[in-house]
Amino acid sequence: MATYNKRGYKPKTQKEKEEVVETDSATAEVFSSLDEGANKTEEWVSENQNIILIVVGVLVAIALGSWAYQVFRVEPRAEEALVESAQANEYYLQAVNATGEQQDSLYNMALEDSNGKYGLIKIAENYSGTPSGNIANYQAGMAYLNLGGANYQNAIDYLTAYDGDGSILEAYAAGGIGDALVQVDQKADAVSYYLKAADIQSNEFTTPKYLLKAAQAALDTGDNSTAVSSLERIEEEYPDAPEASTAKVLLAQAQIAD
Known part of the structure; x- marks a missing residue:
């Protein structure tokens, strides 16, 4: 200056x-x-003060409306869904730990209404958008997958509707869709779901499991390159996983066929 x-x-x-x-x-x-x-x-x-006041009023109304909807509609509905789903959840957990005909019976009890309470089907339908409704999609899908027979498409539909938000359950859901697709002889489609399941949350439990399933389905469809890359990942990244010994044998076969 x-x-x-x-x-x-x-x-x-x-x-x-x-x-x-x-x-x-x-x-x-x-x-x-x-x-x-x-x-x-x-x-x-x-x-333009009238326009400004209108715009401000609309923004305030939206904010208040969102708050009121959350407080008076979403939260009570979520609590109601949690109470309503208690019985179905209990049947589902019992089914997971059961075997044979008892397991099938418990899965069916979890799916259907009983004793004046909703089953998983109605919970998923009537409480969509709540945590309980979302998890009901997962449980219903897994129940149908385990029941098998004519239920595989239902399993695919419910597991597809489930939003796991990157959790380990999302990996299981994607893997479950892959399992259902294999059962209805759509193995090429199953491969992509197995690969997705393997990478949703990489770890030594689900990742080698679904990589092996992807490789097996890929070999069955003649997609040897995908099989080789999946098996090599198990061998290189998860040599101590239970799937590693099977992967080693399949890798040798896939490399010869590739």
Whole structure:
């Protein structure tokens, strides 16, 4: 900054006086522009205040509506779904730990309404958008998968509807879809679901399991390159997994056929 611009300094030469005048003029012009812009803004606000109030009102209404919906609709509905699903969840957990005909019976009891309470089918339908409704899709899909027979398409539909948000259950759901597709002889489609299941949450339990299933389904469809890459991943990344010994044998076969 020039010396003559400091507070209290008085210009001495004619040149400094001219520069001070020029600087003051420029400053005045800036403030004049700011004032002009402020006036235009005030005029625009004044002319459009009704529109502004309407827009603000709409935004406030949306915010309040969202809050009210969450508090008075979503949360009570989620709590209601949790209470309603208690019986179906109990039957499902018992079925997971059972075998044979008893297991089939428990899966059916979990799926259907009983004792005045909804089964998994109705919970998924009537409480969609709640955590209980979402998990009911997963449980219903797995129940149908285990029941087998004519239930594989139902298994695919419910497991597809489940949103696992990257959790381990999403991996099981994708793998379950793959299992159902294998049973209905759509092994080429099953491969993609097994590979998806393997990578949703990489770990030493689900990843080698679904890589092996992907390789087996790929070999059955003649997709030897996919089989080789899946088996090599098991051999390289998960050499201590239970699937590693089977993967080693299949890899040798796939490499010969590739």
